[in-house]
Amino acid sequence: MNELYVSPSGDDAWPGTRERPLATLAHARDLARDLARGAGTVVTLLAGTHRLADTFRLTEADSGVTYRAASEADEAGKIGEAGEVVVSGGRRITGWREQDGAWVAEVGDLDTRQLYVDGRRAERASIDALPGNATRTDTGYVTDSTAPQSWGNPGDVEFVLRGVYPWTEARFGVAAVEGDEHSTTVTMAEPAFGWAVELYNSVVPWEGGGESYGPGLPTRVENGAGFLTEPGTFVLDRSRPGHHLLRYRPRPGEDPARTEVVAPVLEELVTVTGARDVAFLGITFADATWMRPSRPEGFLHYHGTGYYDGGTIEKVSFAEGAWVTVPGESLTIPANVVFEGTERVTIEGCRFTRLGATALRFSGGGGEVLVRGNVFEDVCGGGVSVGESRGVTVENNWVHDIGLEYSGSPGIAVSASEDSTVAHNQVNDVPHCGIVLGPGKSSRVLRNLTFNTLKVLADGGGVYLSGPQGDSHDNGAVIRGNVVRDTLTPYNFALYTDYGAAWVTVEDNAVQRADNTATLQAWPPLENVVFRGNVWDADPMGWDAPPESVTLEGNVTVADEKDFEARTAEIAARAGLEPGYTHLLDR
Structure with missing residues (x-):
């Protein structure tokens, strides 16, 4: 059996032995290809976080290889102290400064939808609904509240619509927010909003049902800078391309000098x-x-992991007088x-x-x-x-x-x-x-x-x-x-x-x-x-x-x-x- 070892503290110039392990999975893969085309090769990952700069890709040429954590491979304890082996696609966020009770870091062109603080999920900052007396328009929404005018960069904000159908939850972004001292007009990103108007229509002519045409009001609004009030929440501000700002409101006891913050990339x-x-x-x-x-197409969810990406829309009848419009074809959430x-x-x-x-x-x-x-x-x-x-x-x-x-x-x-x-x-x-x-x-x-x-x-x-x-x-x-x-x-x-x-x-x-x-x-x-x-x-x-x-x-x-x-x-x-x-x- 051929054996190679990889450690976060290794070196790809080393031979990949237990005492002198490699640094990256990619180099271990390449070496395994040279070892009888990988047949019977075991790549052992030593404890720690193995951060990937790019997707780790295996093809037919990589057949016959086992990748395993050191704790699985070393029954005699020869490798050293056992610990979790993590393959991570995340980036550590450093360079925090404190501002108005939040931590702020400049993160370049980083774009992410999640953040983890010492391994714990930080939620995107949000509010429960569109404030004020709001109605839908041909291009978005209008409300008698002026609060949306203080949300921050409109292009960062995302509407969530839970229960468009009982089995459906959609997401789409904001394009612009304009208003005066009396009202606010929220223009939604296209094509997502137009697609939603065409996609979500139904008639259920019995008690508890009714008629529904297009999306209703949002059930949650996420990622506005003005929402950052609760500990353990964050906002990604992309108002300056290439100079994004990550804002995080810490939980009690968290210290930027001792806390590991990771953004998936x-x-x-x-x-x-x-x-x-x-x-x-x-x-x-x-x-x-x-x-x-987060793209202008949004996430027009229909059922399960399926979502709409344009194309035909079909009308499906499921009982006398009852019907619903559905995507002719759907895409599937990737893995x-x-x-x-x-x-x-x-x-x-x-x-x-x-x-x-x-x-x-x-x-x-x-x-x-x-x-x-x-x-x-x-x-x-x-x-x-x-x-x-x-x-x-x-x-x-x-x-x-x-x-x-x-x-x-x-x-x-x-x-x-x-x-x-x-x-x-x-x-x-x-x-x-x-x-x-x-x-x-x-x-x-x-x-x-x-x-x-x-x-x-x-x-x-x-x-x-x-x-x-x-x-x-x-x-x-x-x-x-x-x-x-x-x-x-x-x-x-x-x-x-x-x-x-x-x-x-x-x-x-x-x-x-x-x-x-x-x-x-x-x-x-x-x-x-x-x-x-x-x-x-x-x-x-x-x-x-x-x-x-x-x-x-x-x-x-x-x-x-x-x-x-x-x-x-x-x-x-x-x-x-x-x-x-x-x-x-x-x-």
Whole structure:
């Protein structure tokens, strides 16, 4: 076996031994290519923060290499004191000066949407709504308040619109703010605002619905210099190109001389394309961003990780007299760690944190992909995304506190894939769905635990499926042995088969404390869906008149909480992280 060592205090002129390690991952990769084309090579990262100047890219030429943290590699303790190994795409911010109770630093052309102070997220400074009596206009908004005139540089300010649809949260920027002593006119950036007017239209002609045309008033306004009043918040002032100012209001006890402040810079930390037999073990991936929502096109979210980028808009009817306009085509929130067209990949014992997009994505893979024993937390987008792949197993991971900026993001999502398994994961405290299956074949969702899902947006579930899952029960989806509890916002279905779900077997699951435990009514209708042996604390929607395409066998409703827990104790004991992985919850 060939071995190379990398240390933040190493030197790329050294040979890469334990005693004289290399300084950069890029140089270790290049040397590994010369060692029998990398076959069997192990690159060990020593403790500390390995800061990347550029995306770390692996290709087919880098097949056969394992990258692992020293704590994973050195059972005898020969390398030295074990510690966290961090691969970071961030930049340390220094040169602070104090001004009006805030810290201010000149950061050149730095552009970022996140900031971390001693590893802790600092929120963008914000206010709850557009002040005053405000209305929408053809180009933005007008209000009788003069407060927006003191927001600072208008081009830095971003509007957030939560609940444009119950499952949607949009973001778009301000172009100009003008006014007098009586009123203020806010002109929004284009094309985002015009797109929003065309995209977000609906008619729901029943109680609790109504008609909606275009975006309403913002539910939050972010990144105005005038908002910097709360400790632990920041603003990036870009009013002078090339001379940006970062302003941070410190928390009690923080001192610029002792505090590490990091701004994510890279949008992709690691990309692996076409490689085989690659592994990453025990590494923390951190400090990456995604700048698209700050562009004039904004982030016109529709559903999940999909967003509108122009093009056709379609009108979809889903009940008599009810319709909604949707994108003809959508783009998907990208990932900060990306695998494309790979085979025989292992991601194990890693941590994905302080990330500005989706954490980890696999697409176009050829099989034997294992994502096991990892933690996904403090992520702006989703946790794990699998698309157009086969043979991917996602098991015994803890996914929590994700979707922090893009609230439609699911914890784990699999779509257009074959022979995928999502098993024994714990997914909790997420803004929308816990586990999502889009159309695919031979997918299995087994013995997962989800709770505190749908904390922000509505119309989803702890486990959510849509579309055909195969062409027979032999290659359809199996949803078995999961515990789905505490699905929070109103208008949810904890175990949700939706939008033409077909060839699905839902059996031996426990569902508790949801607005609706499940539904048998969807549009397009469900086809060849079996509910068997499930235990829930309330009858699912449509239970009294199931459609012919849905089979019900041996399901039980147990309303009493103690009786429910007794009845489902065996299911609960086998769901979530297995005993060898419960230590992940201790971090």
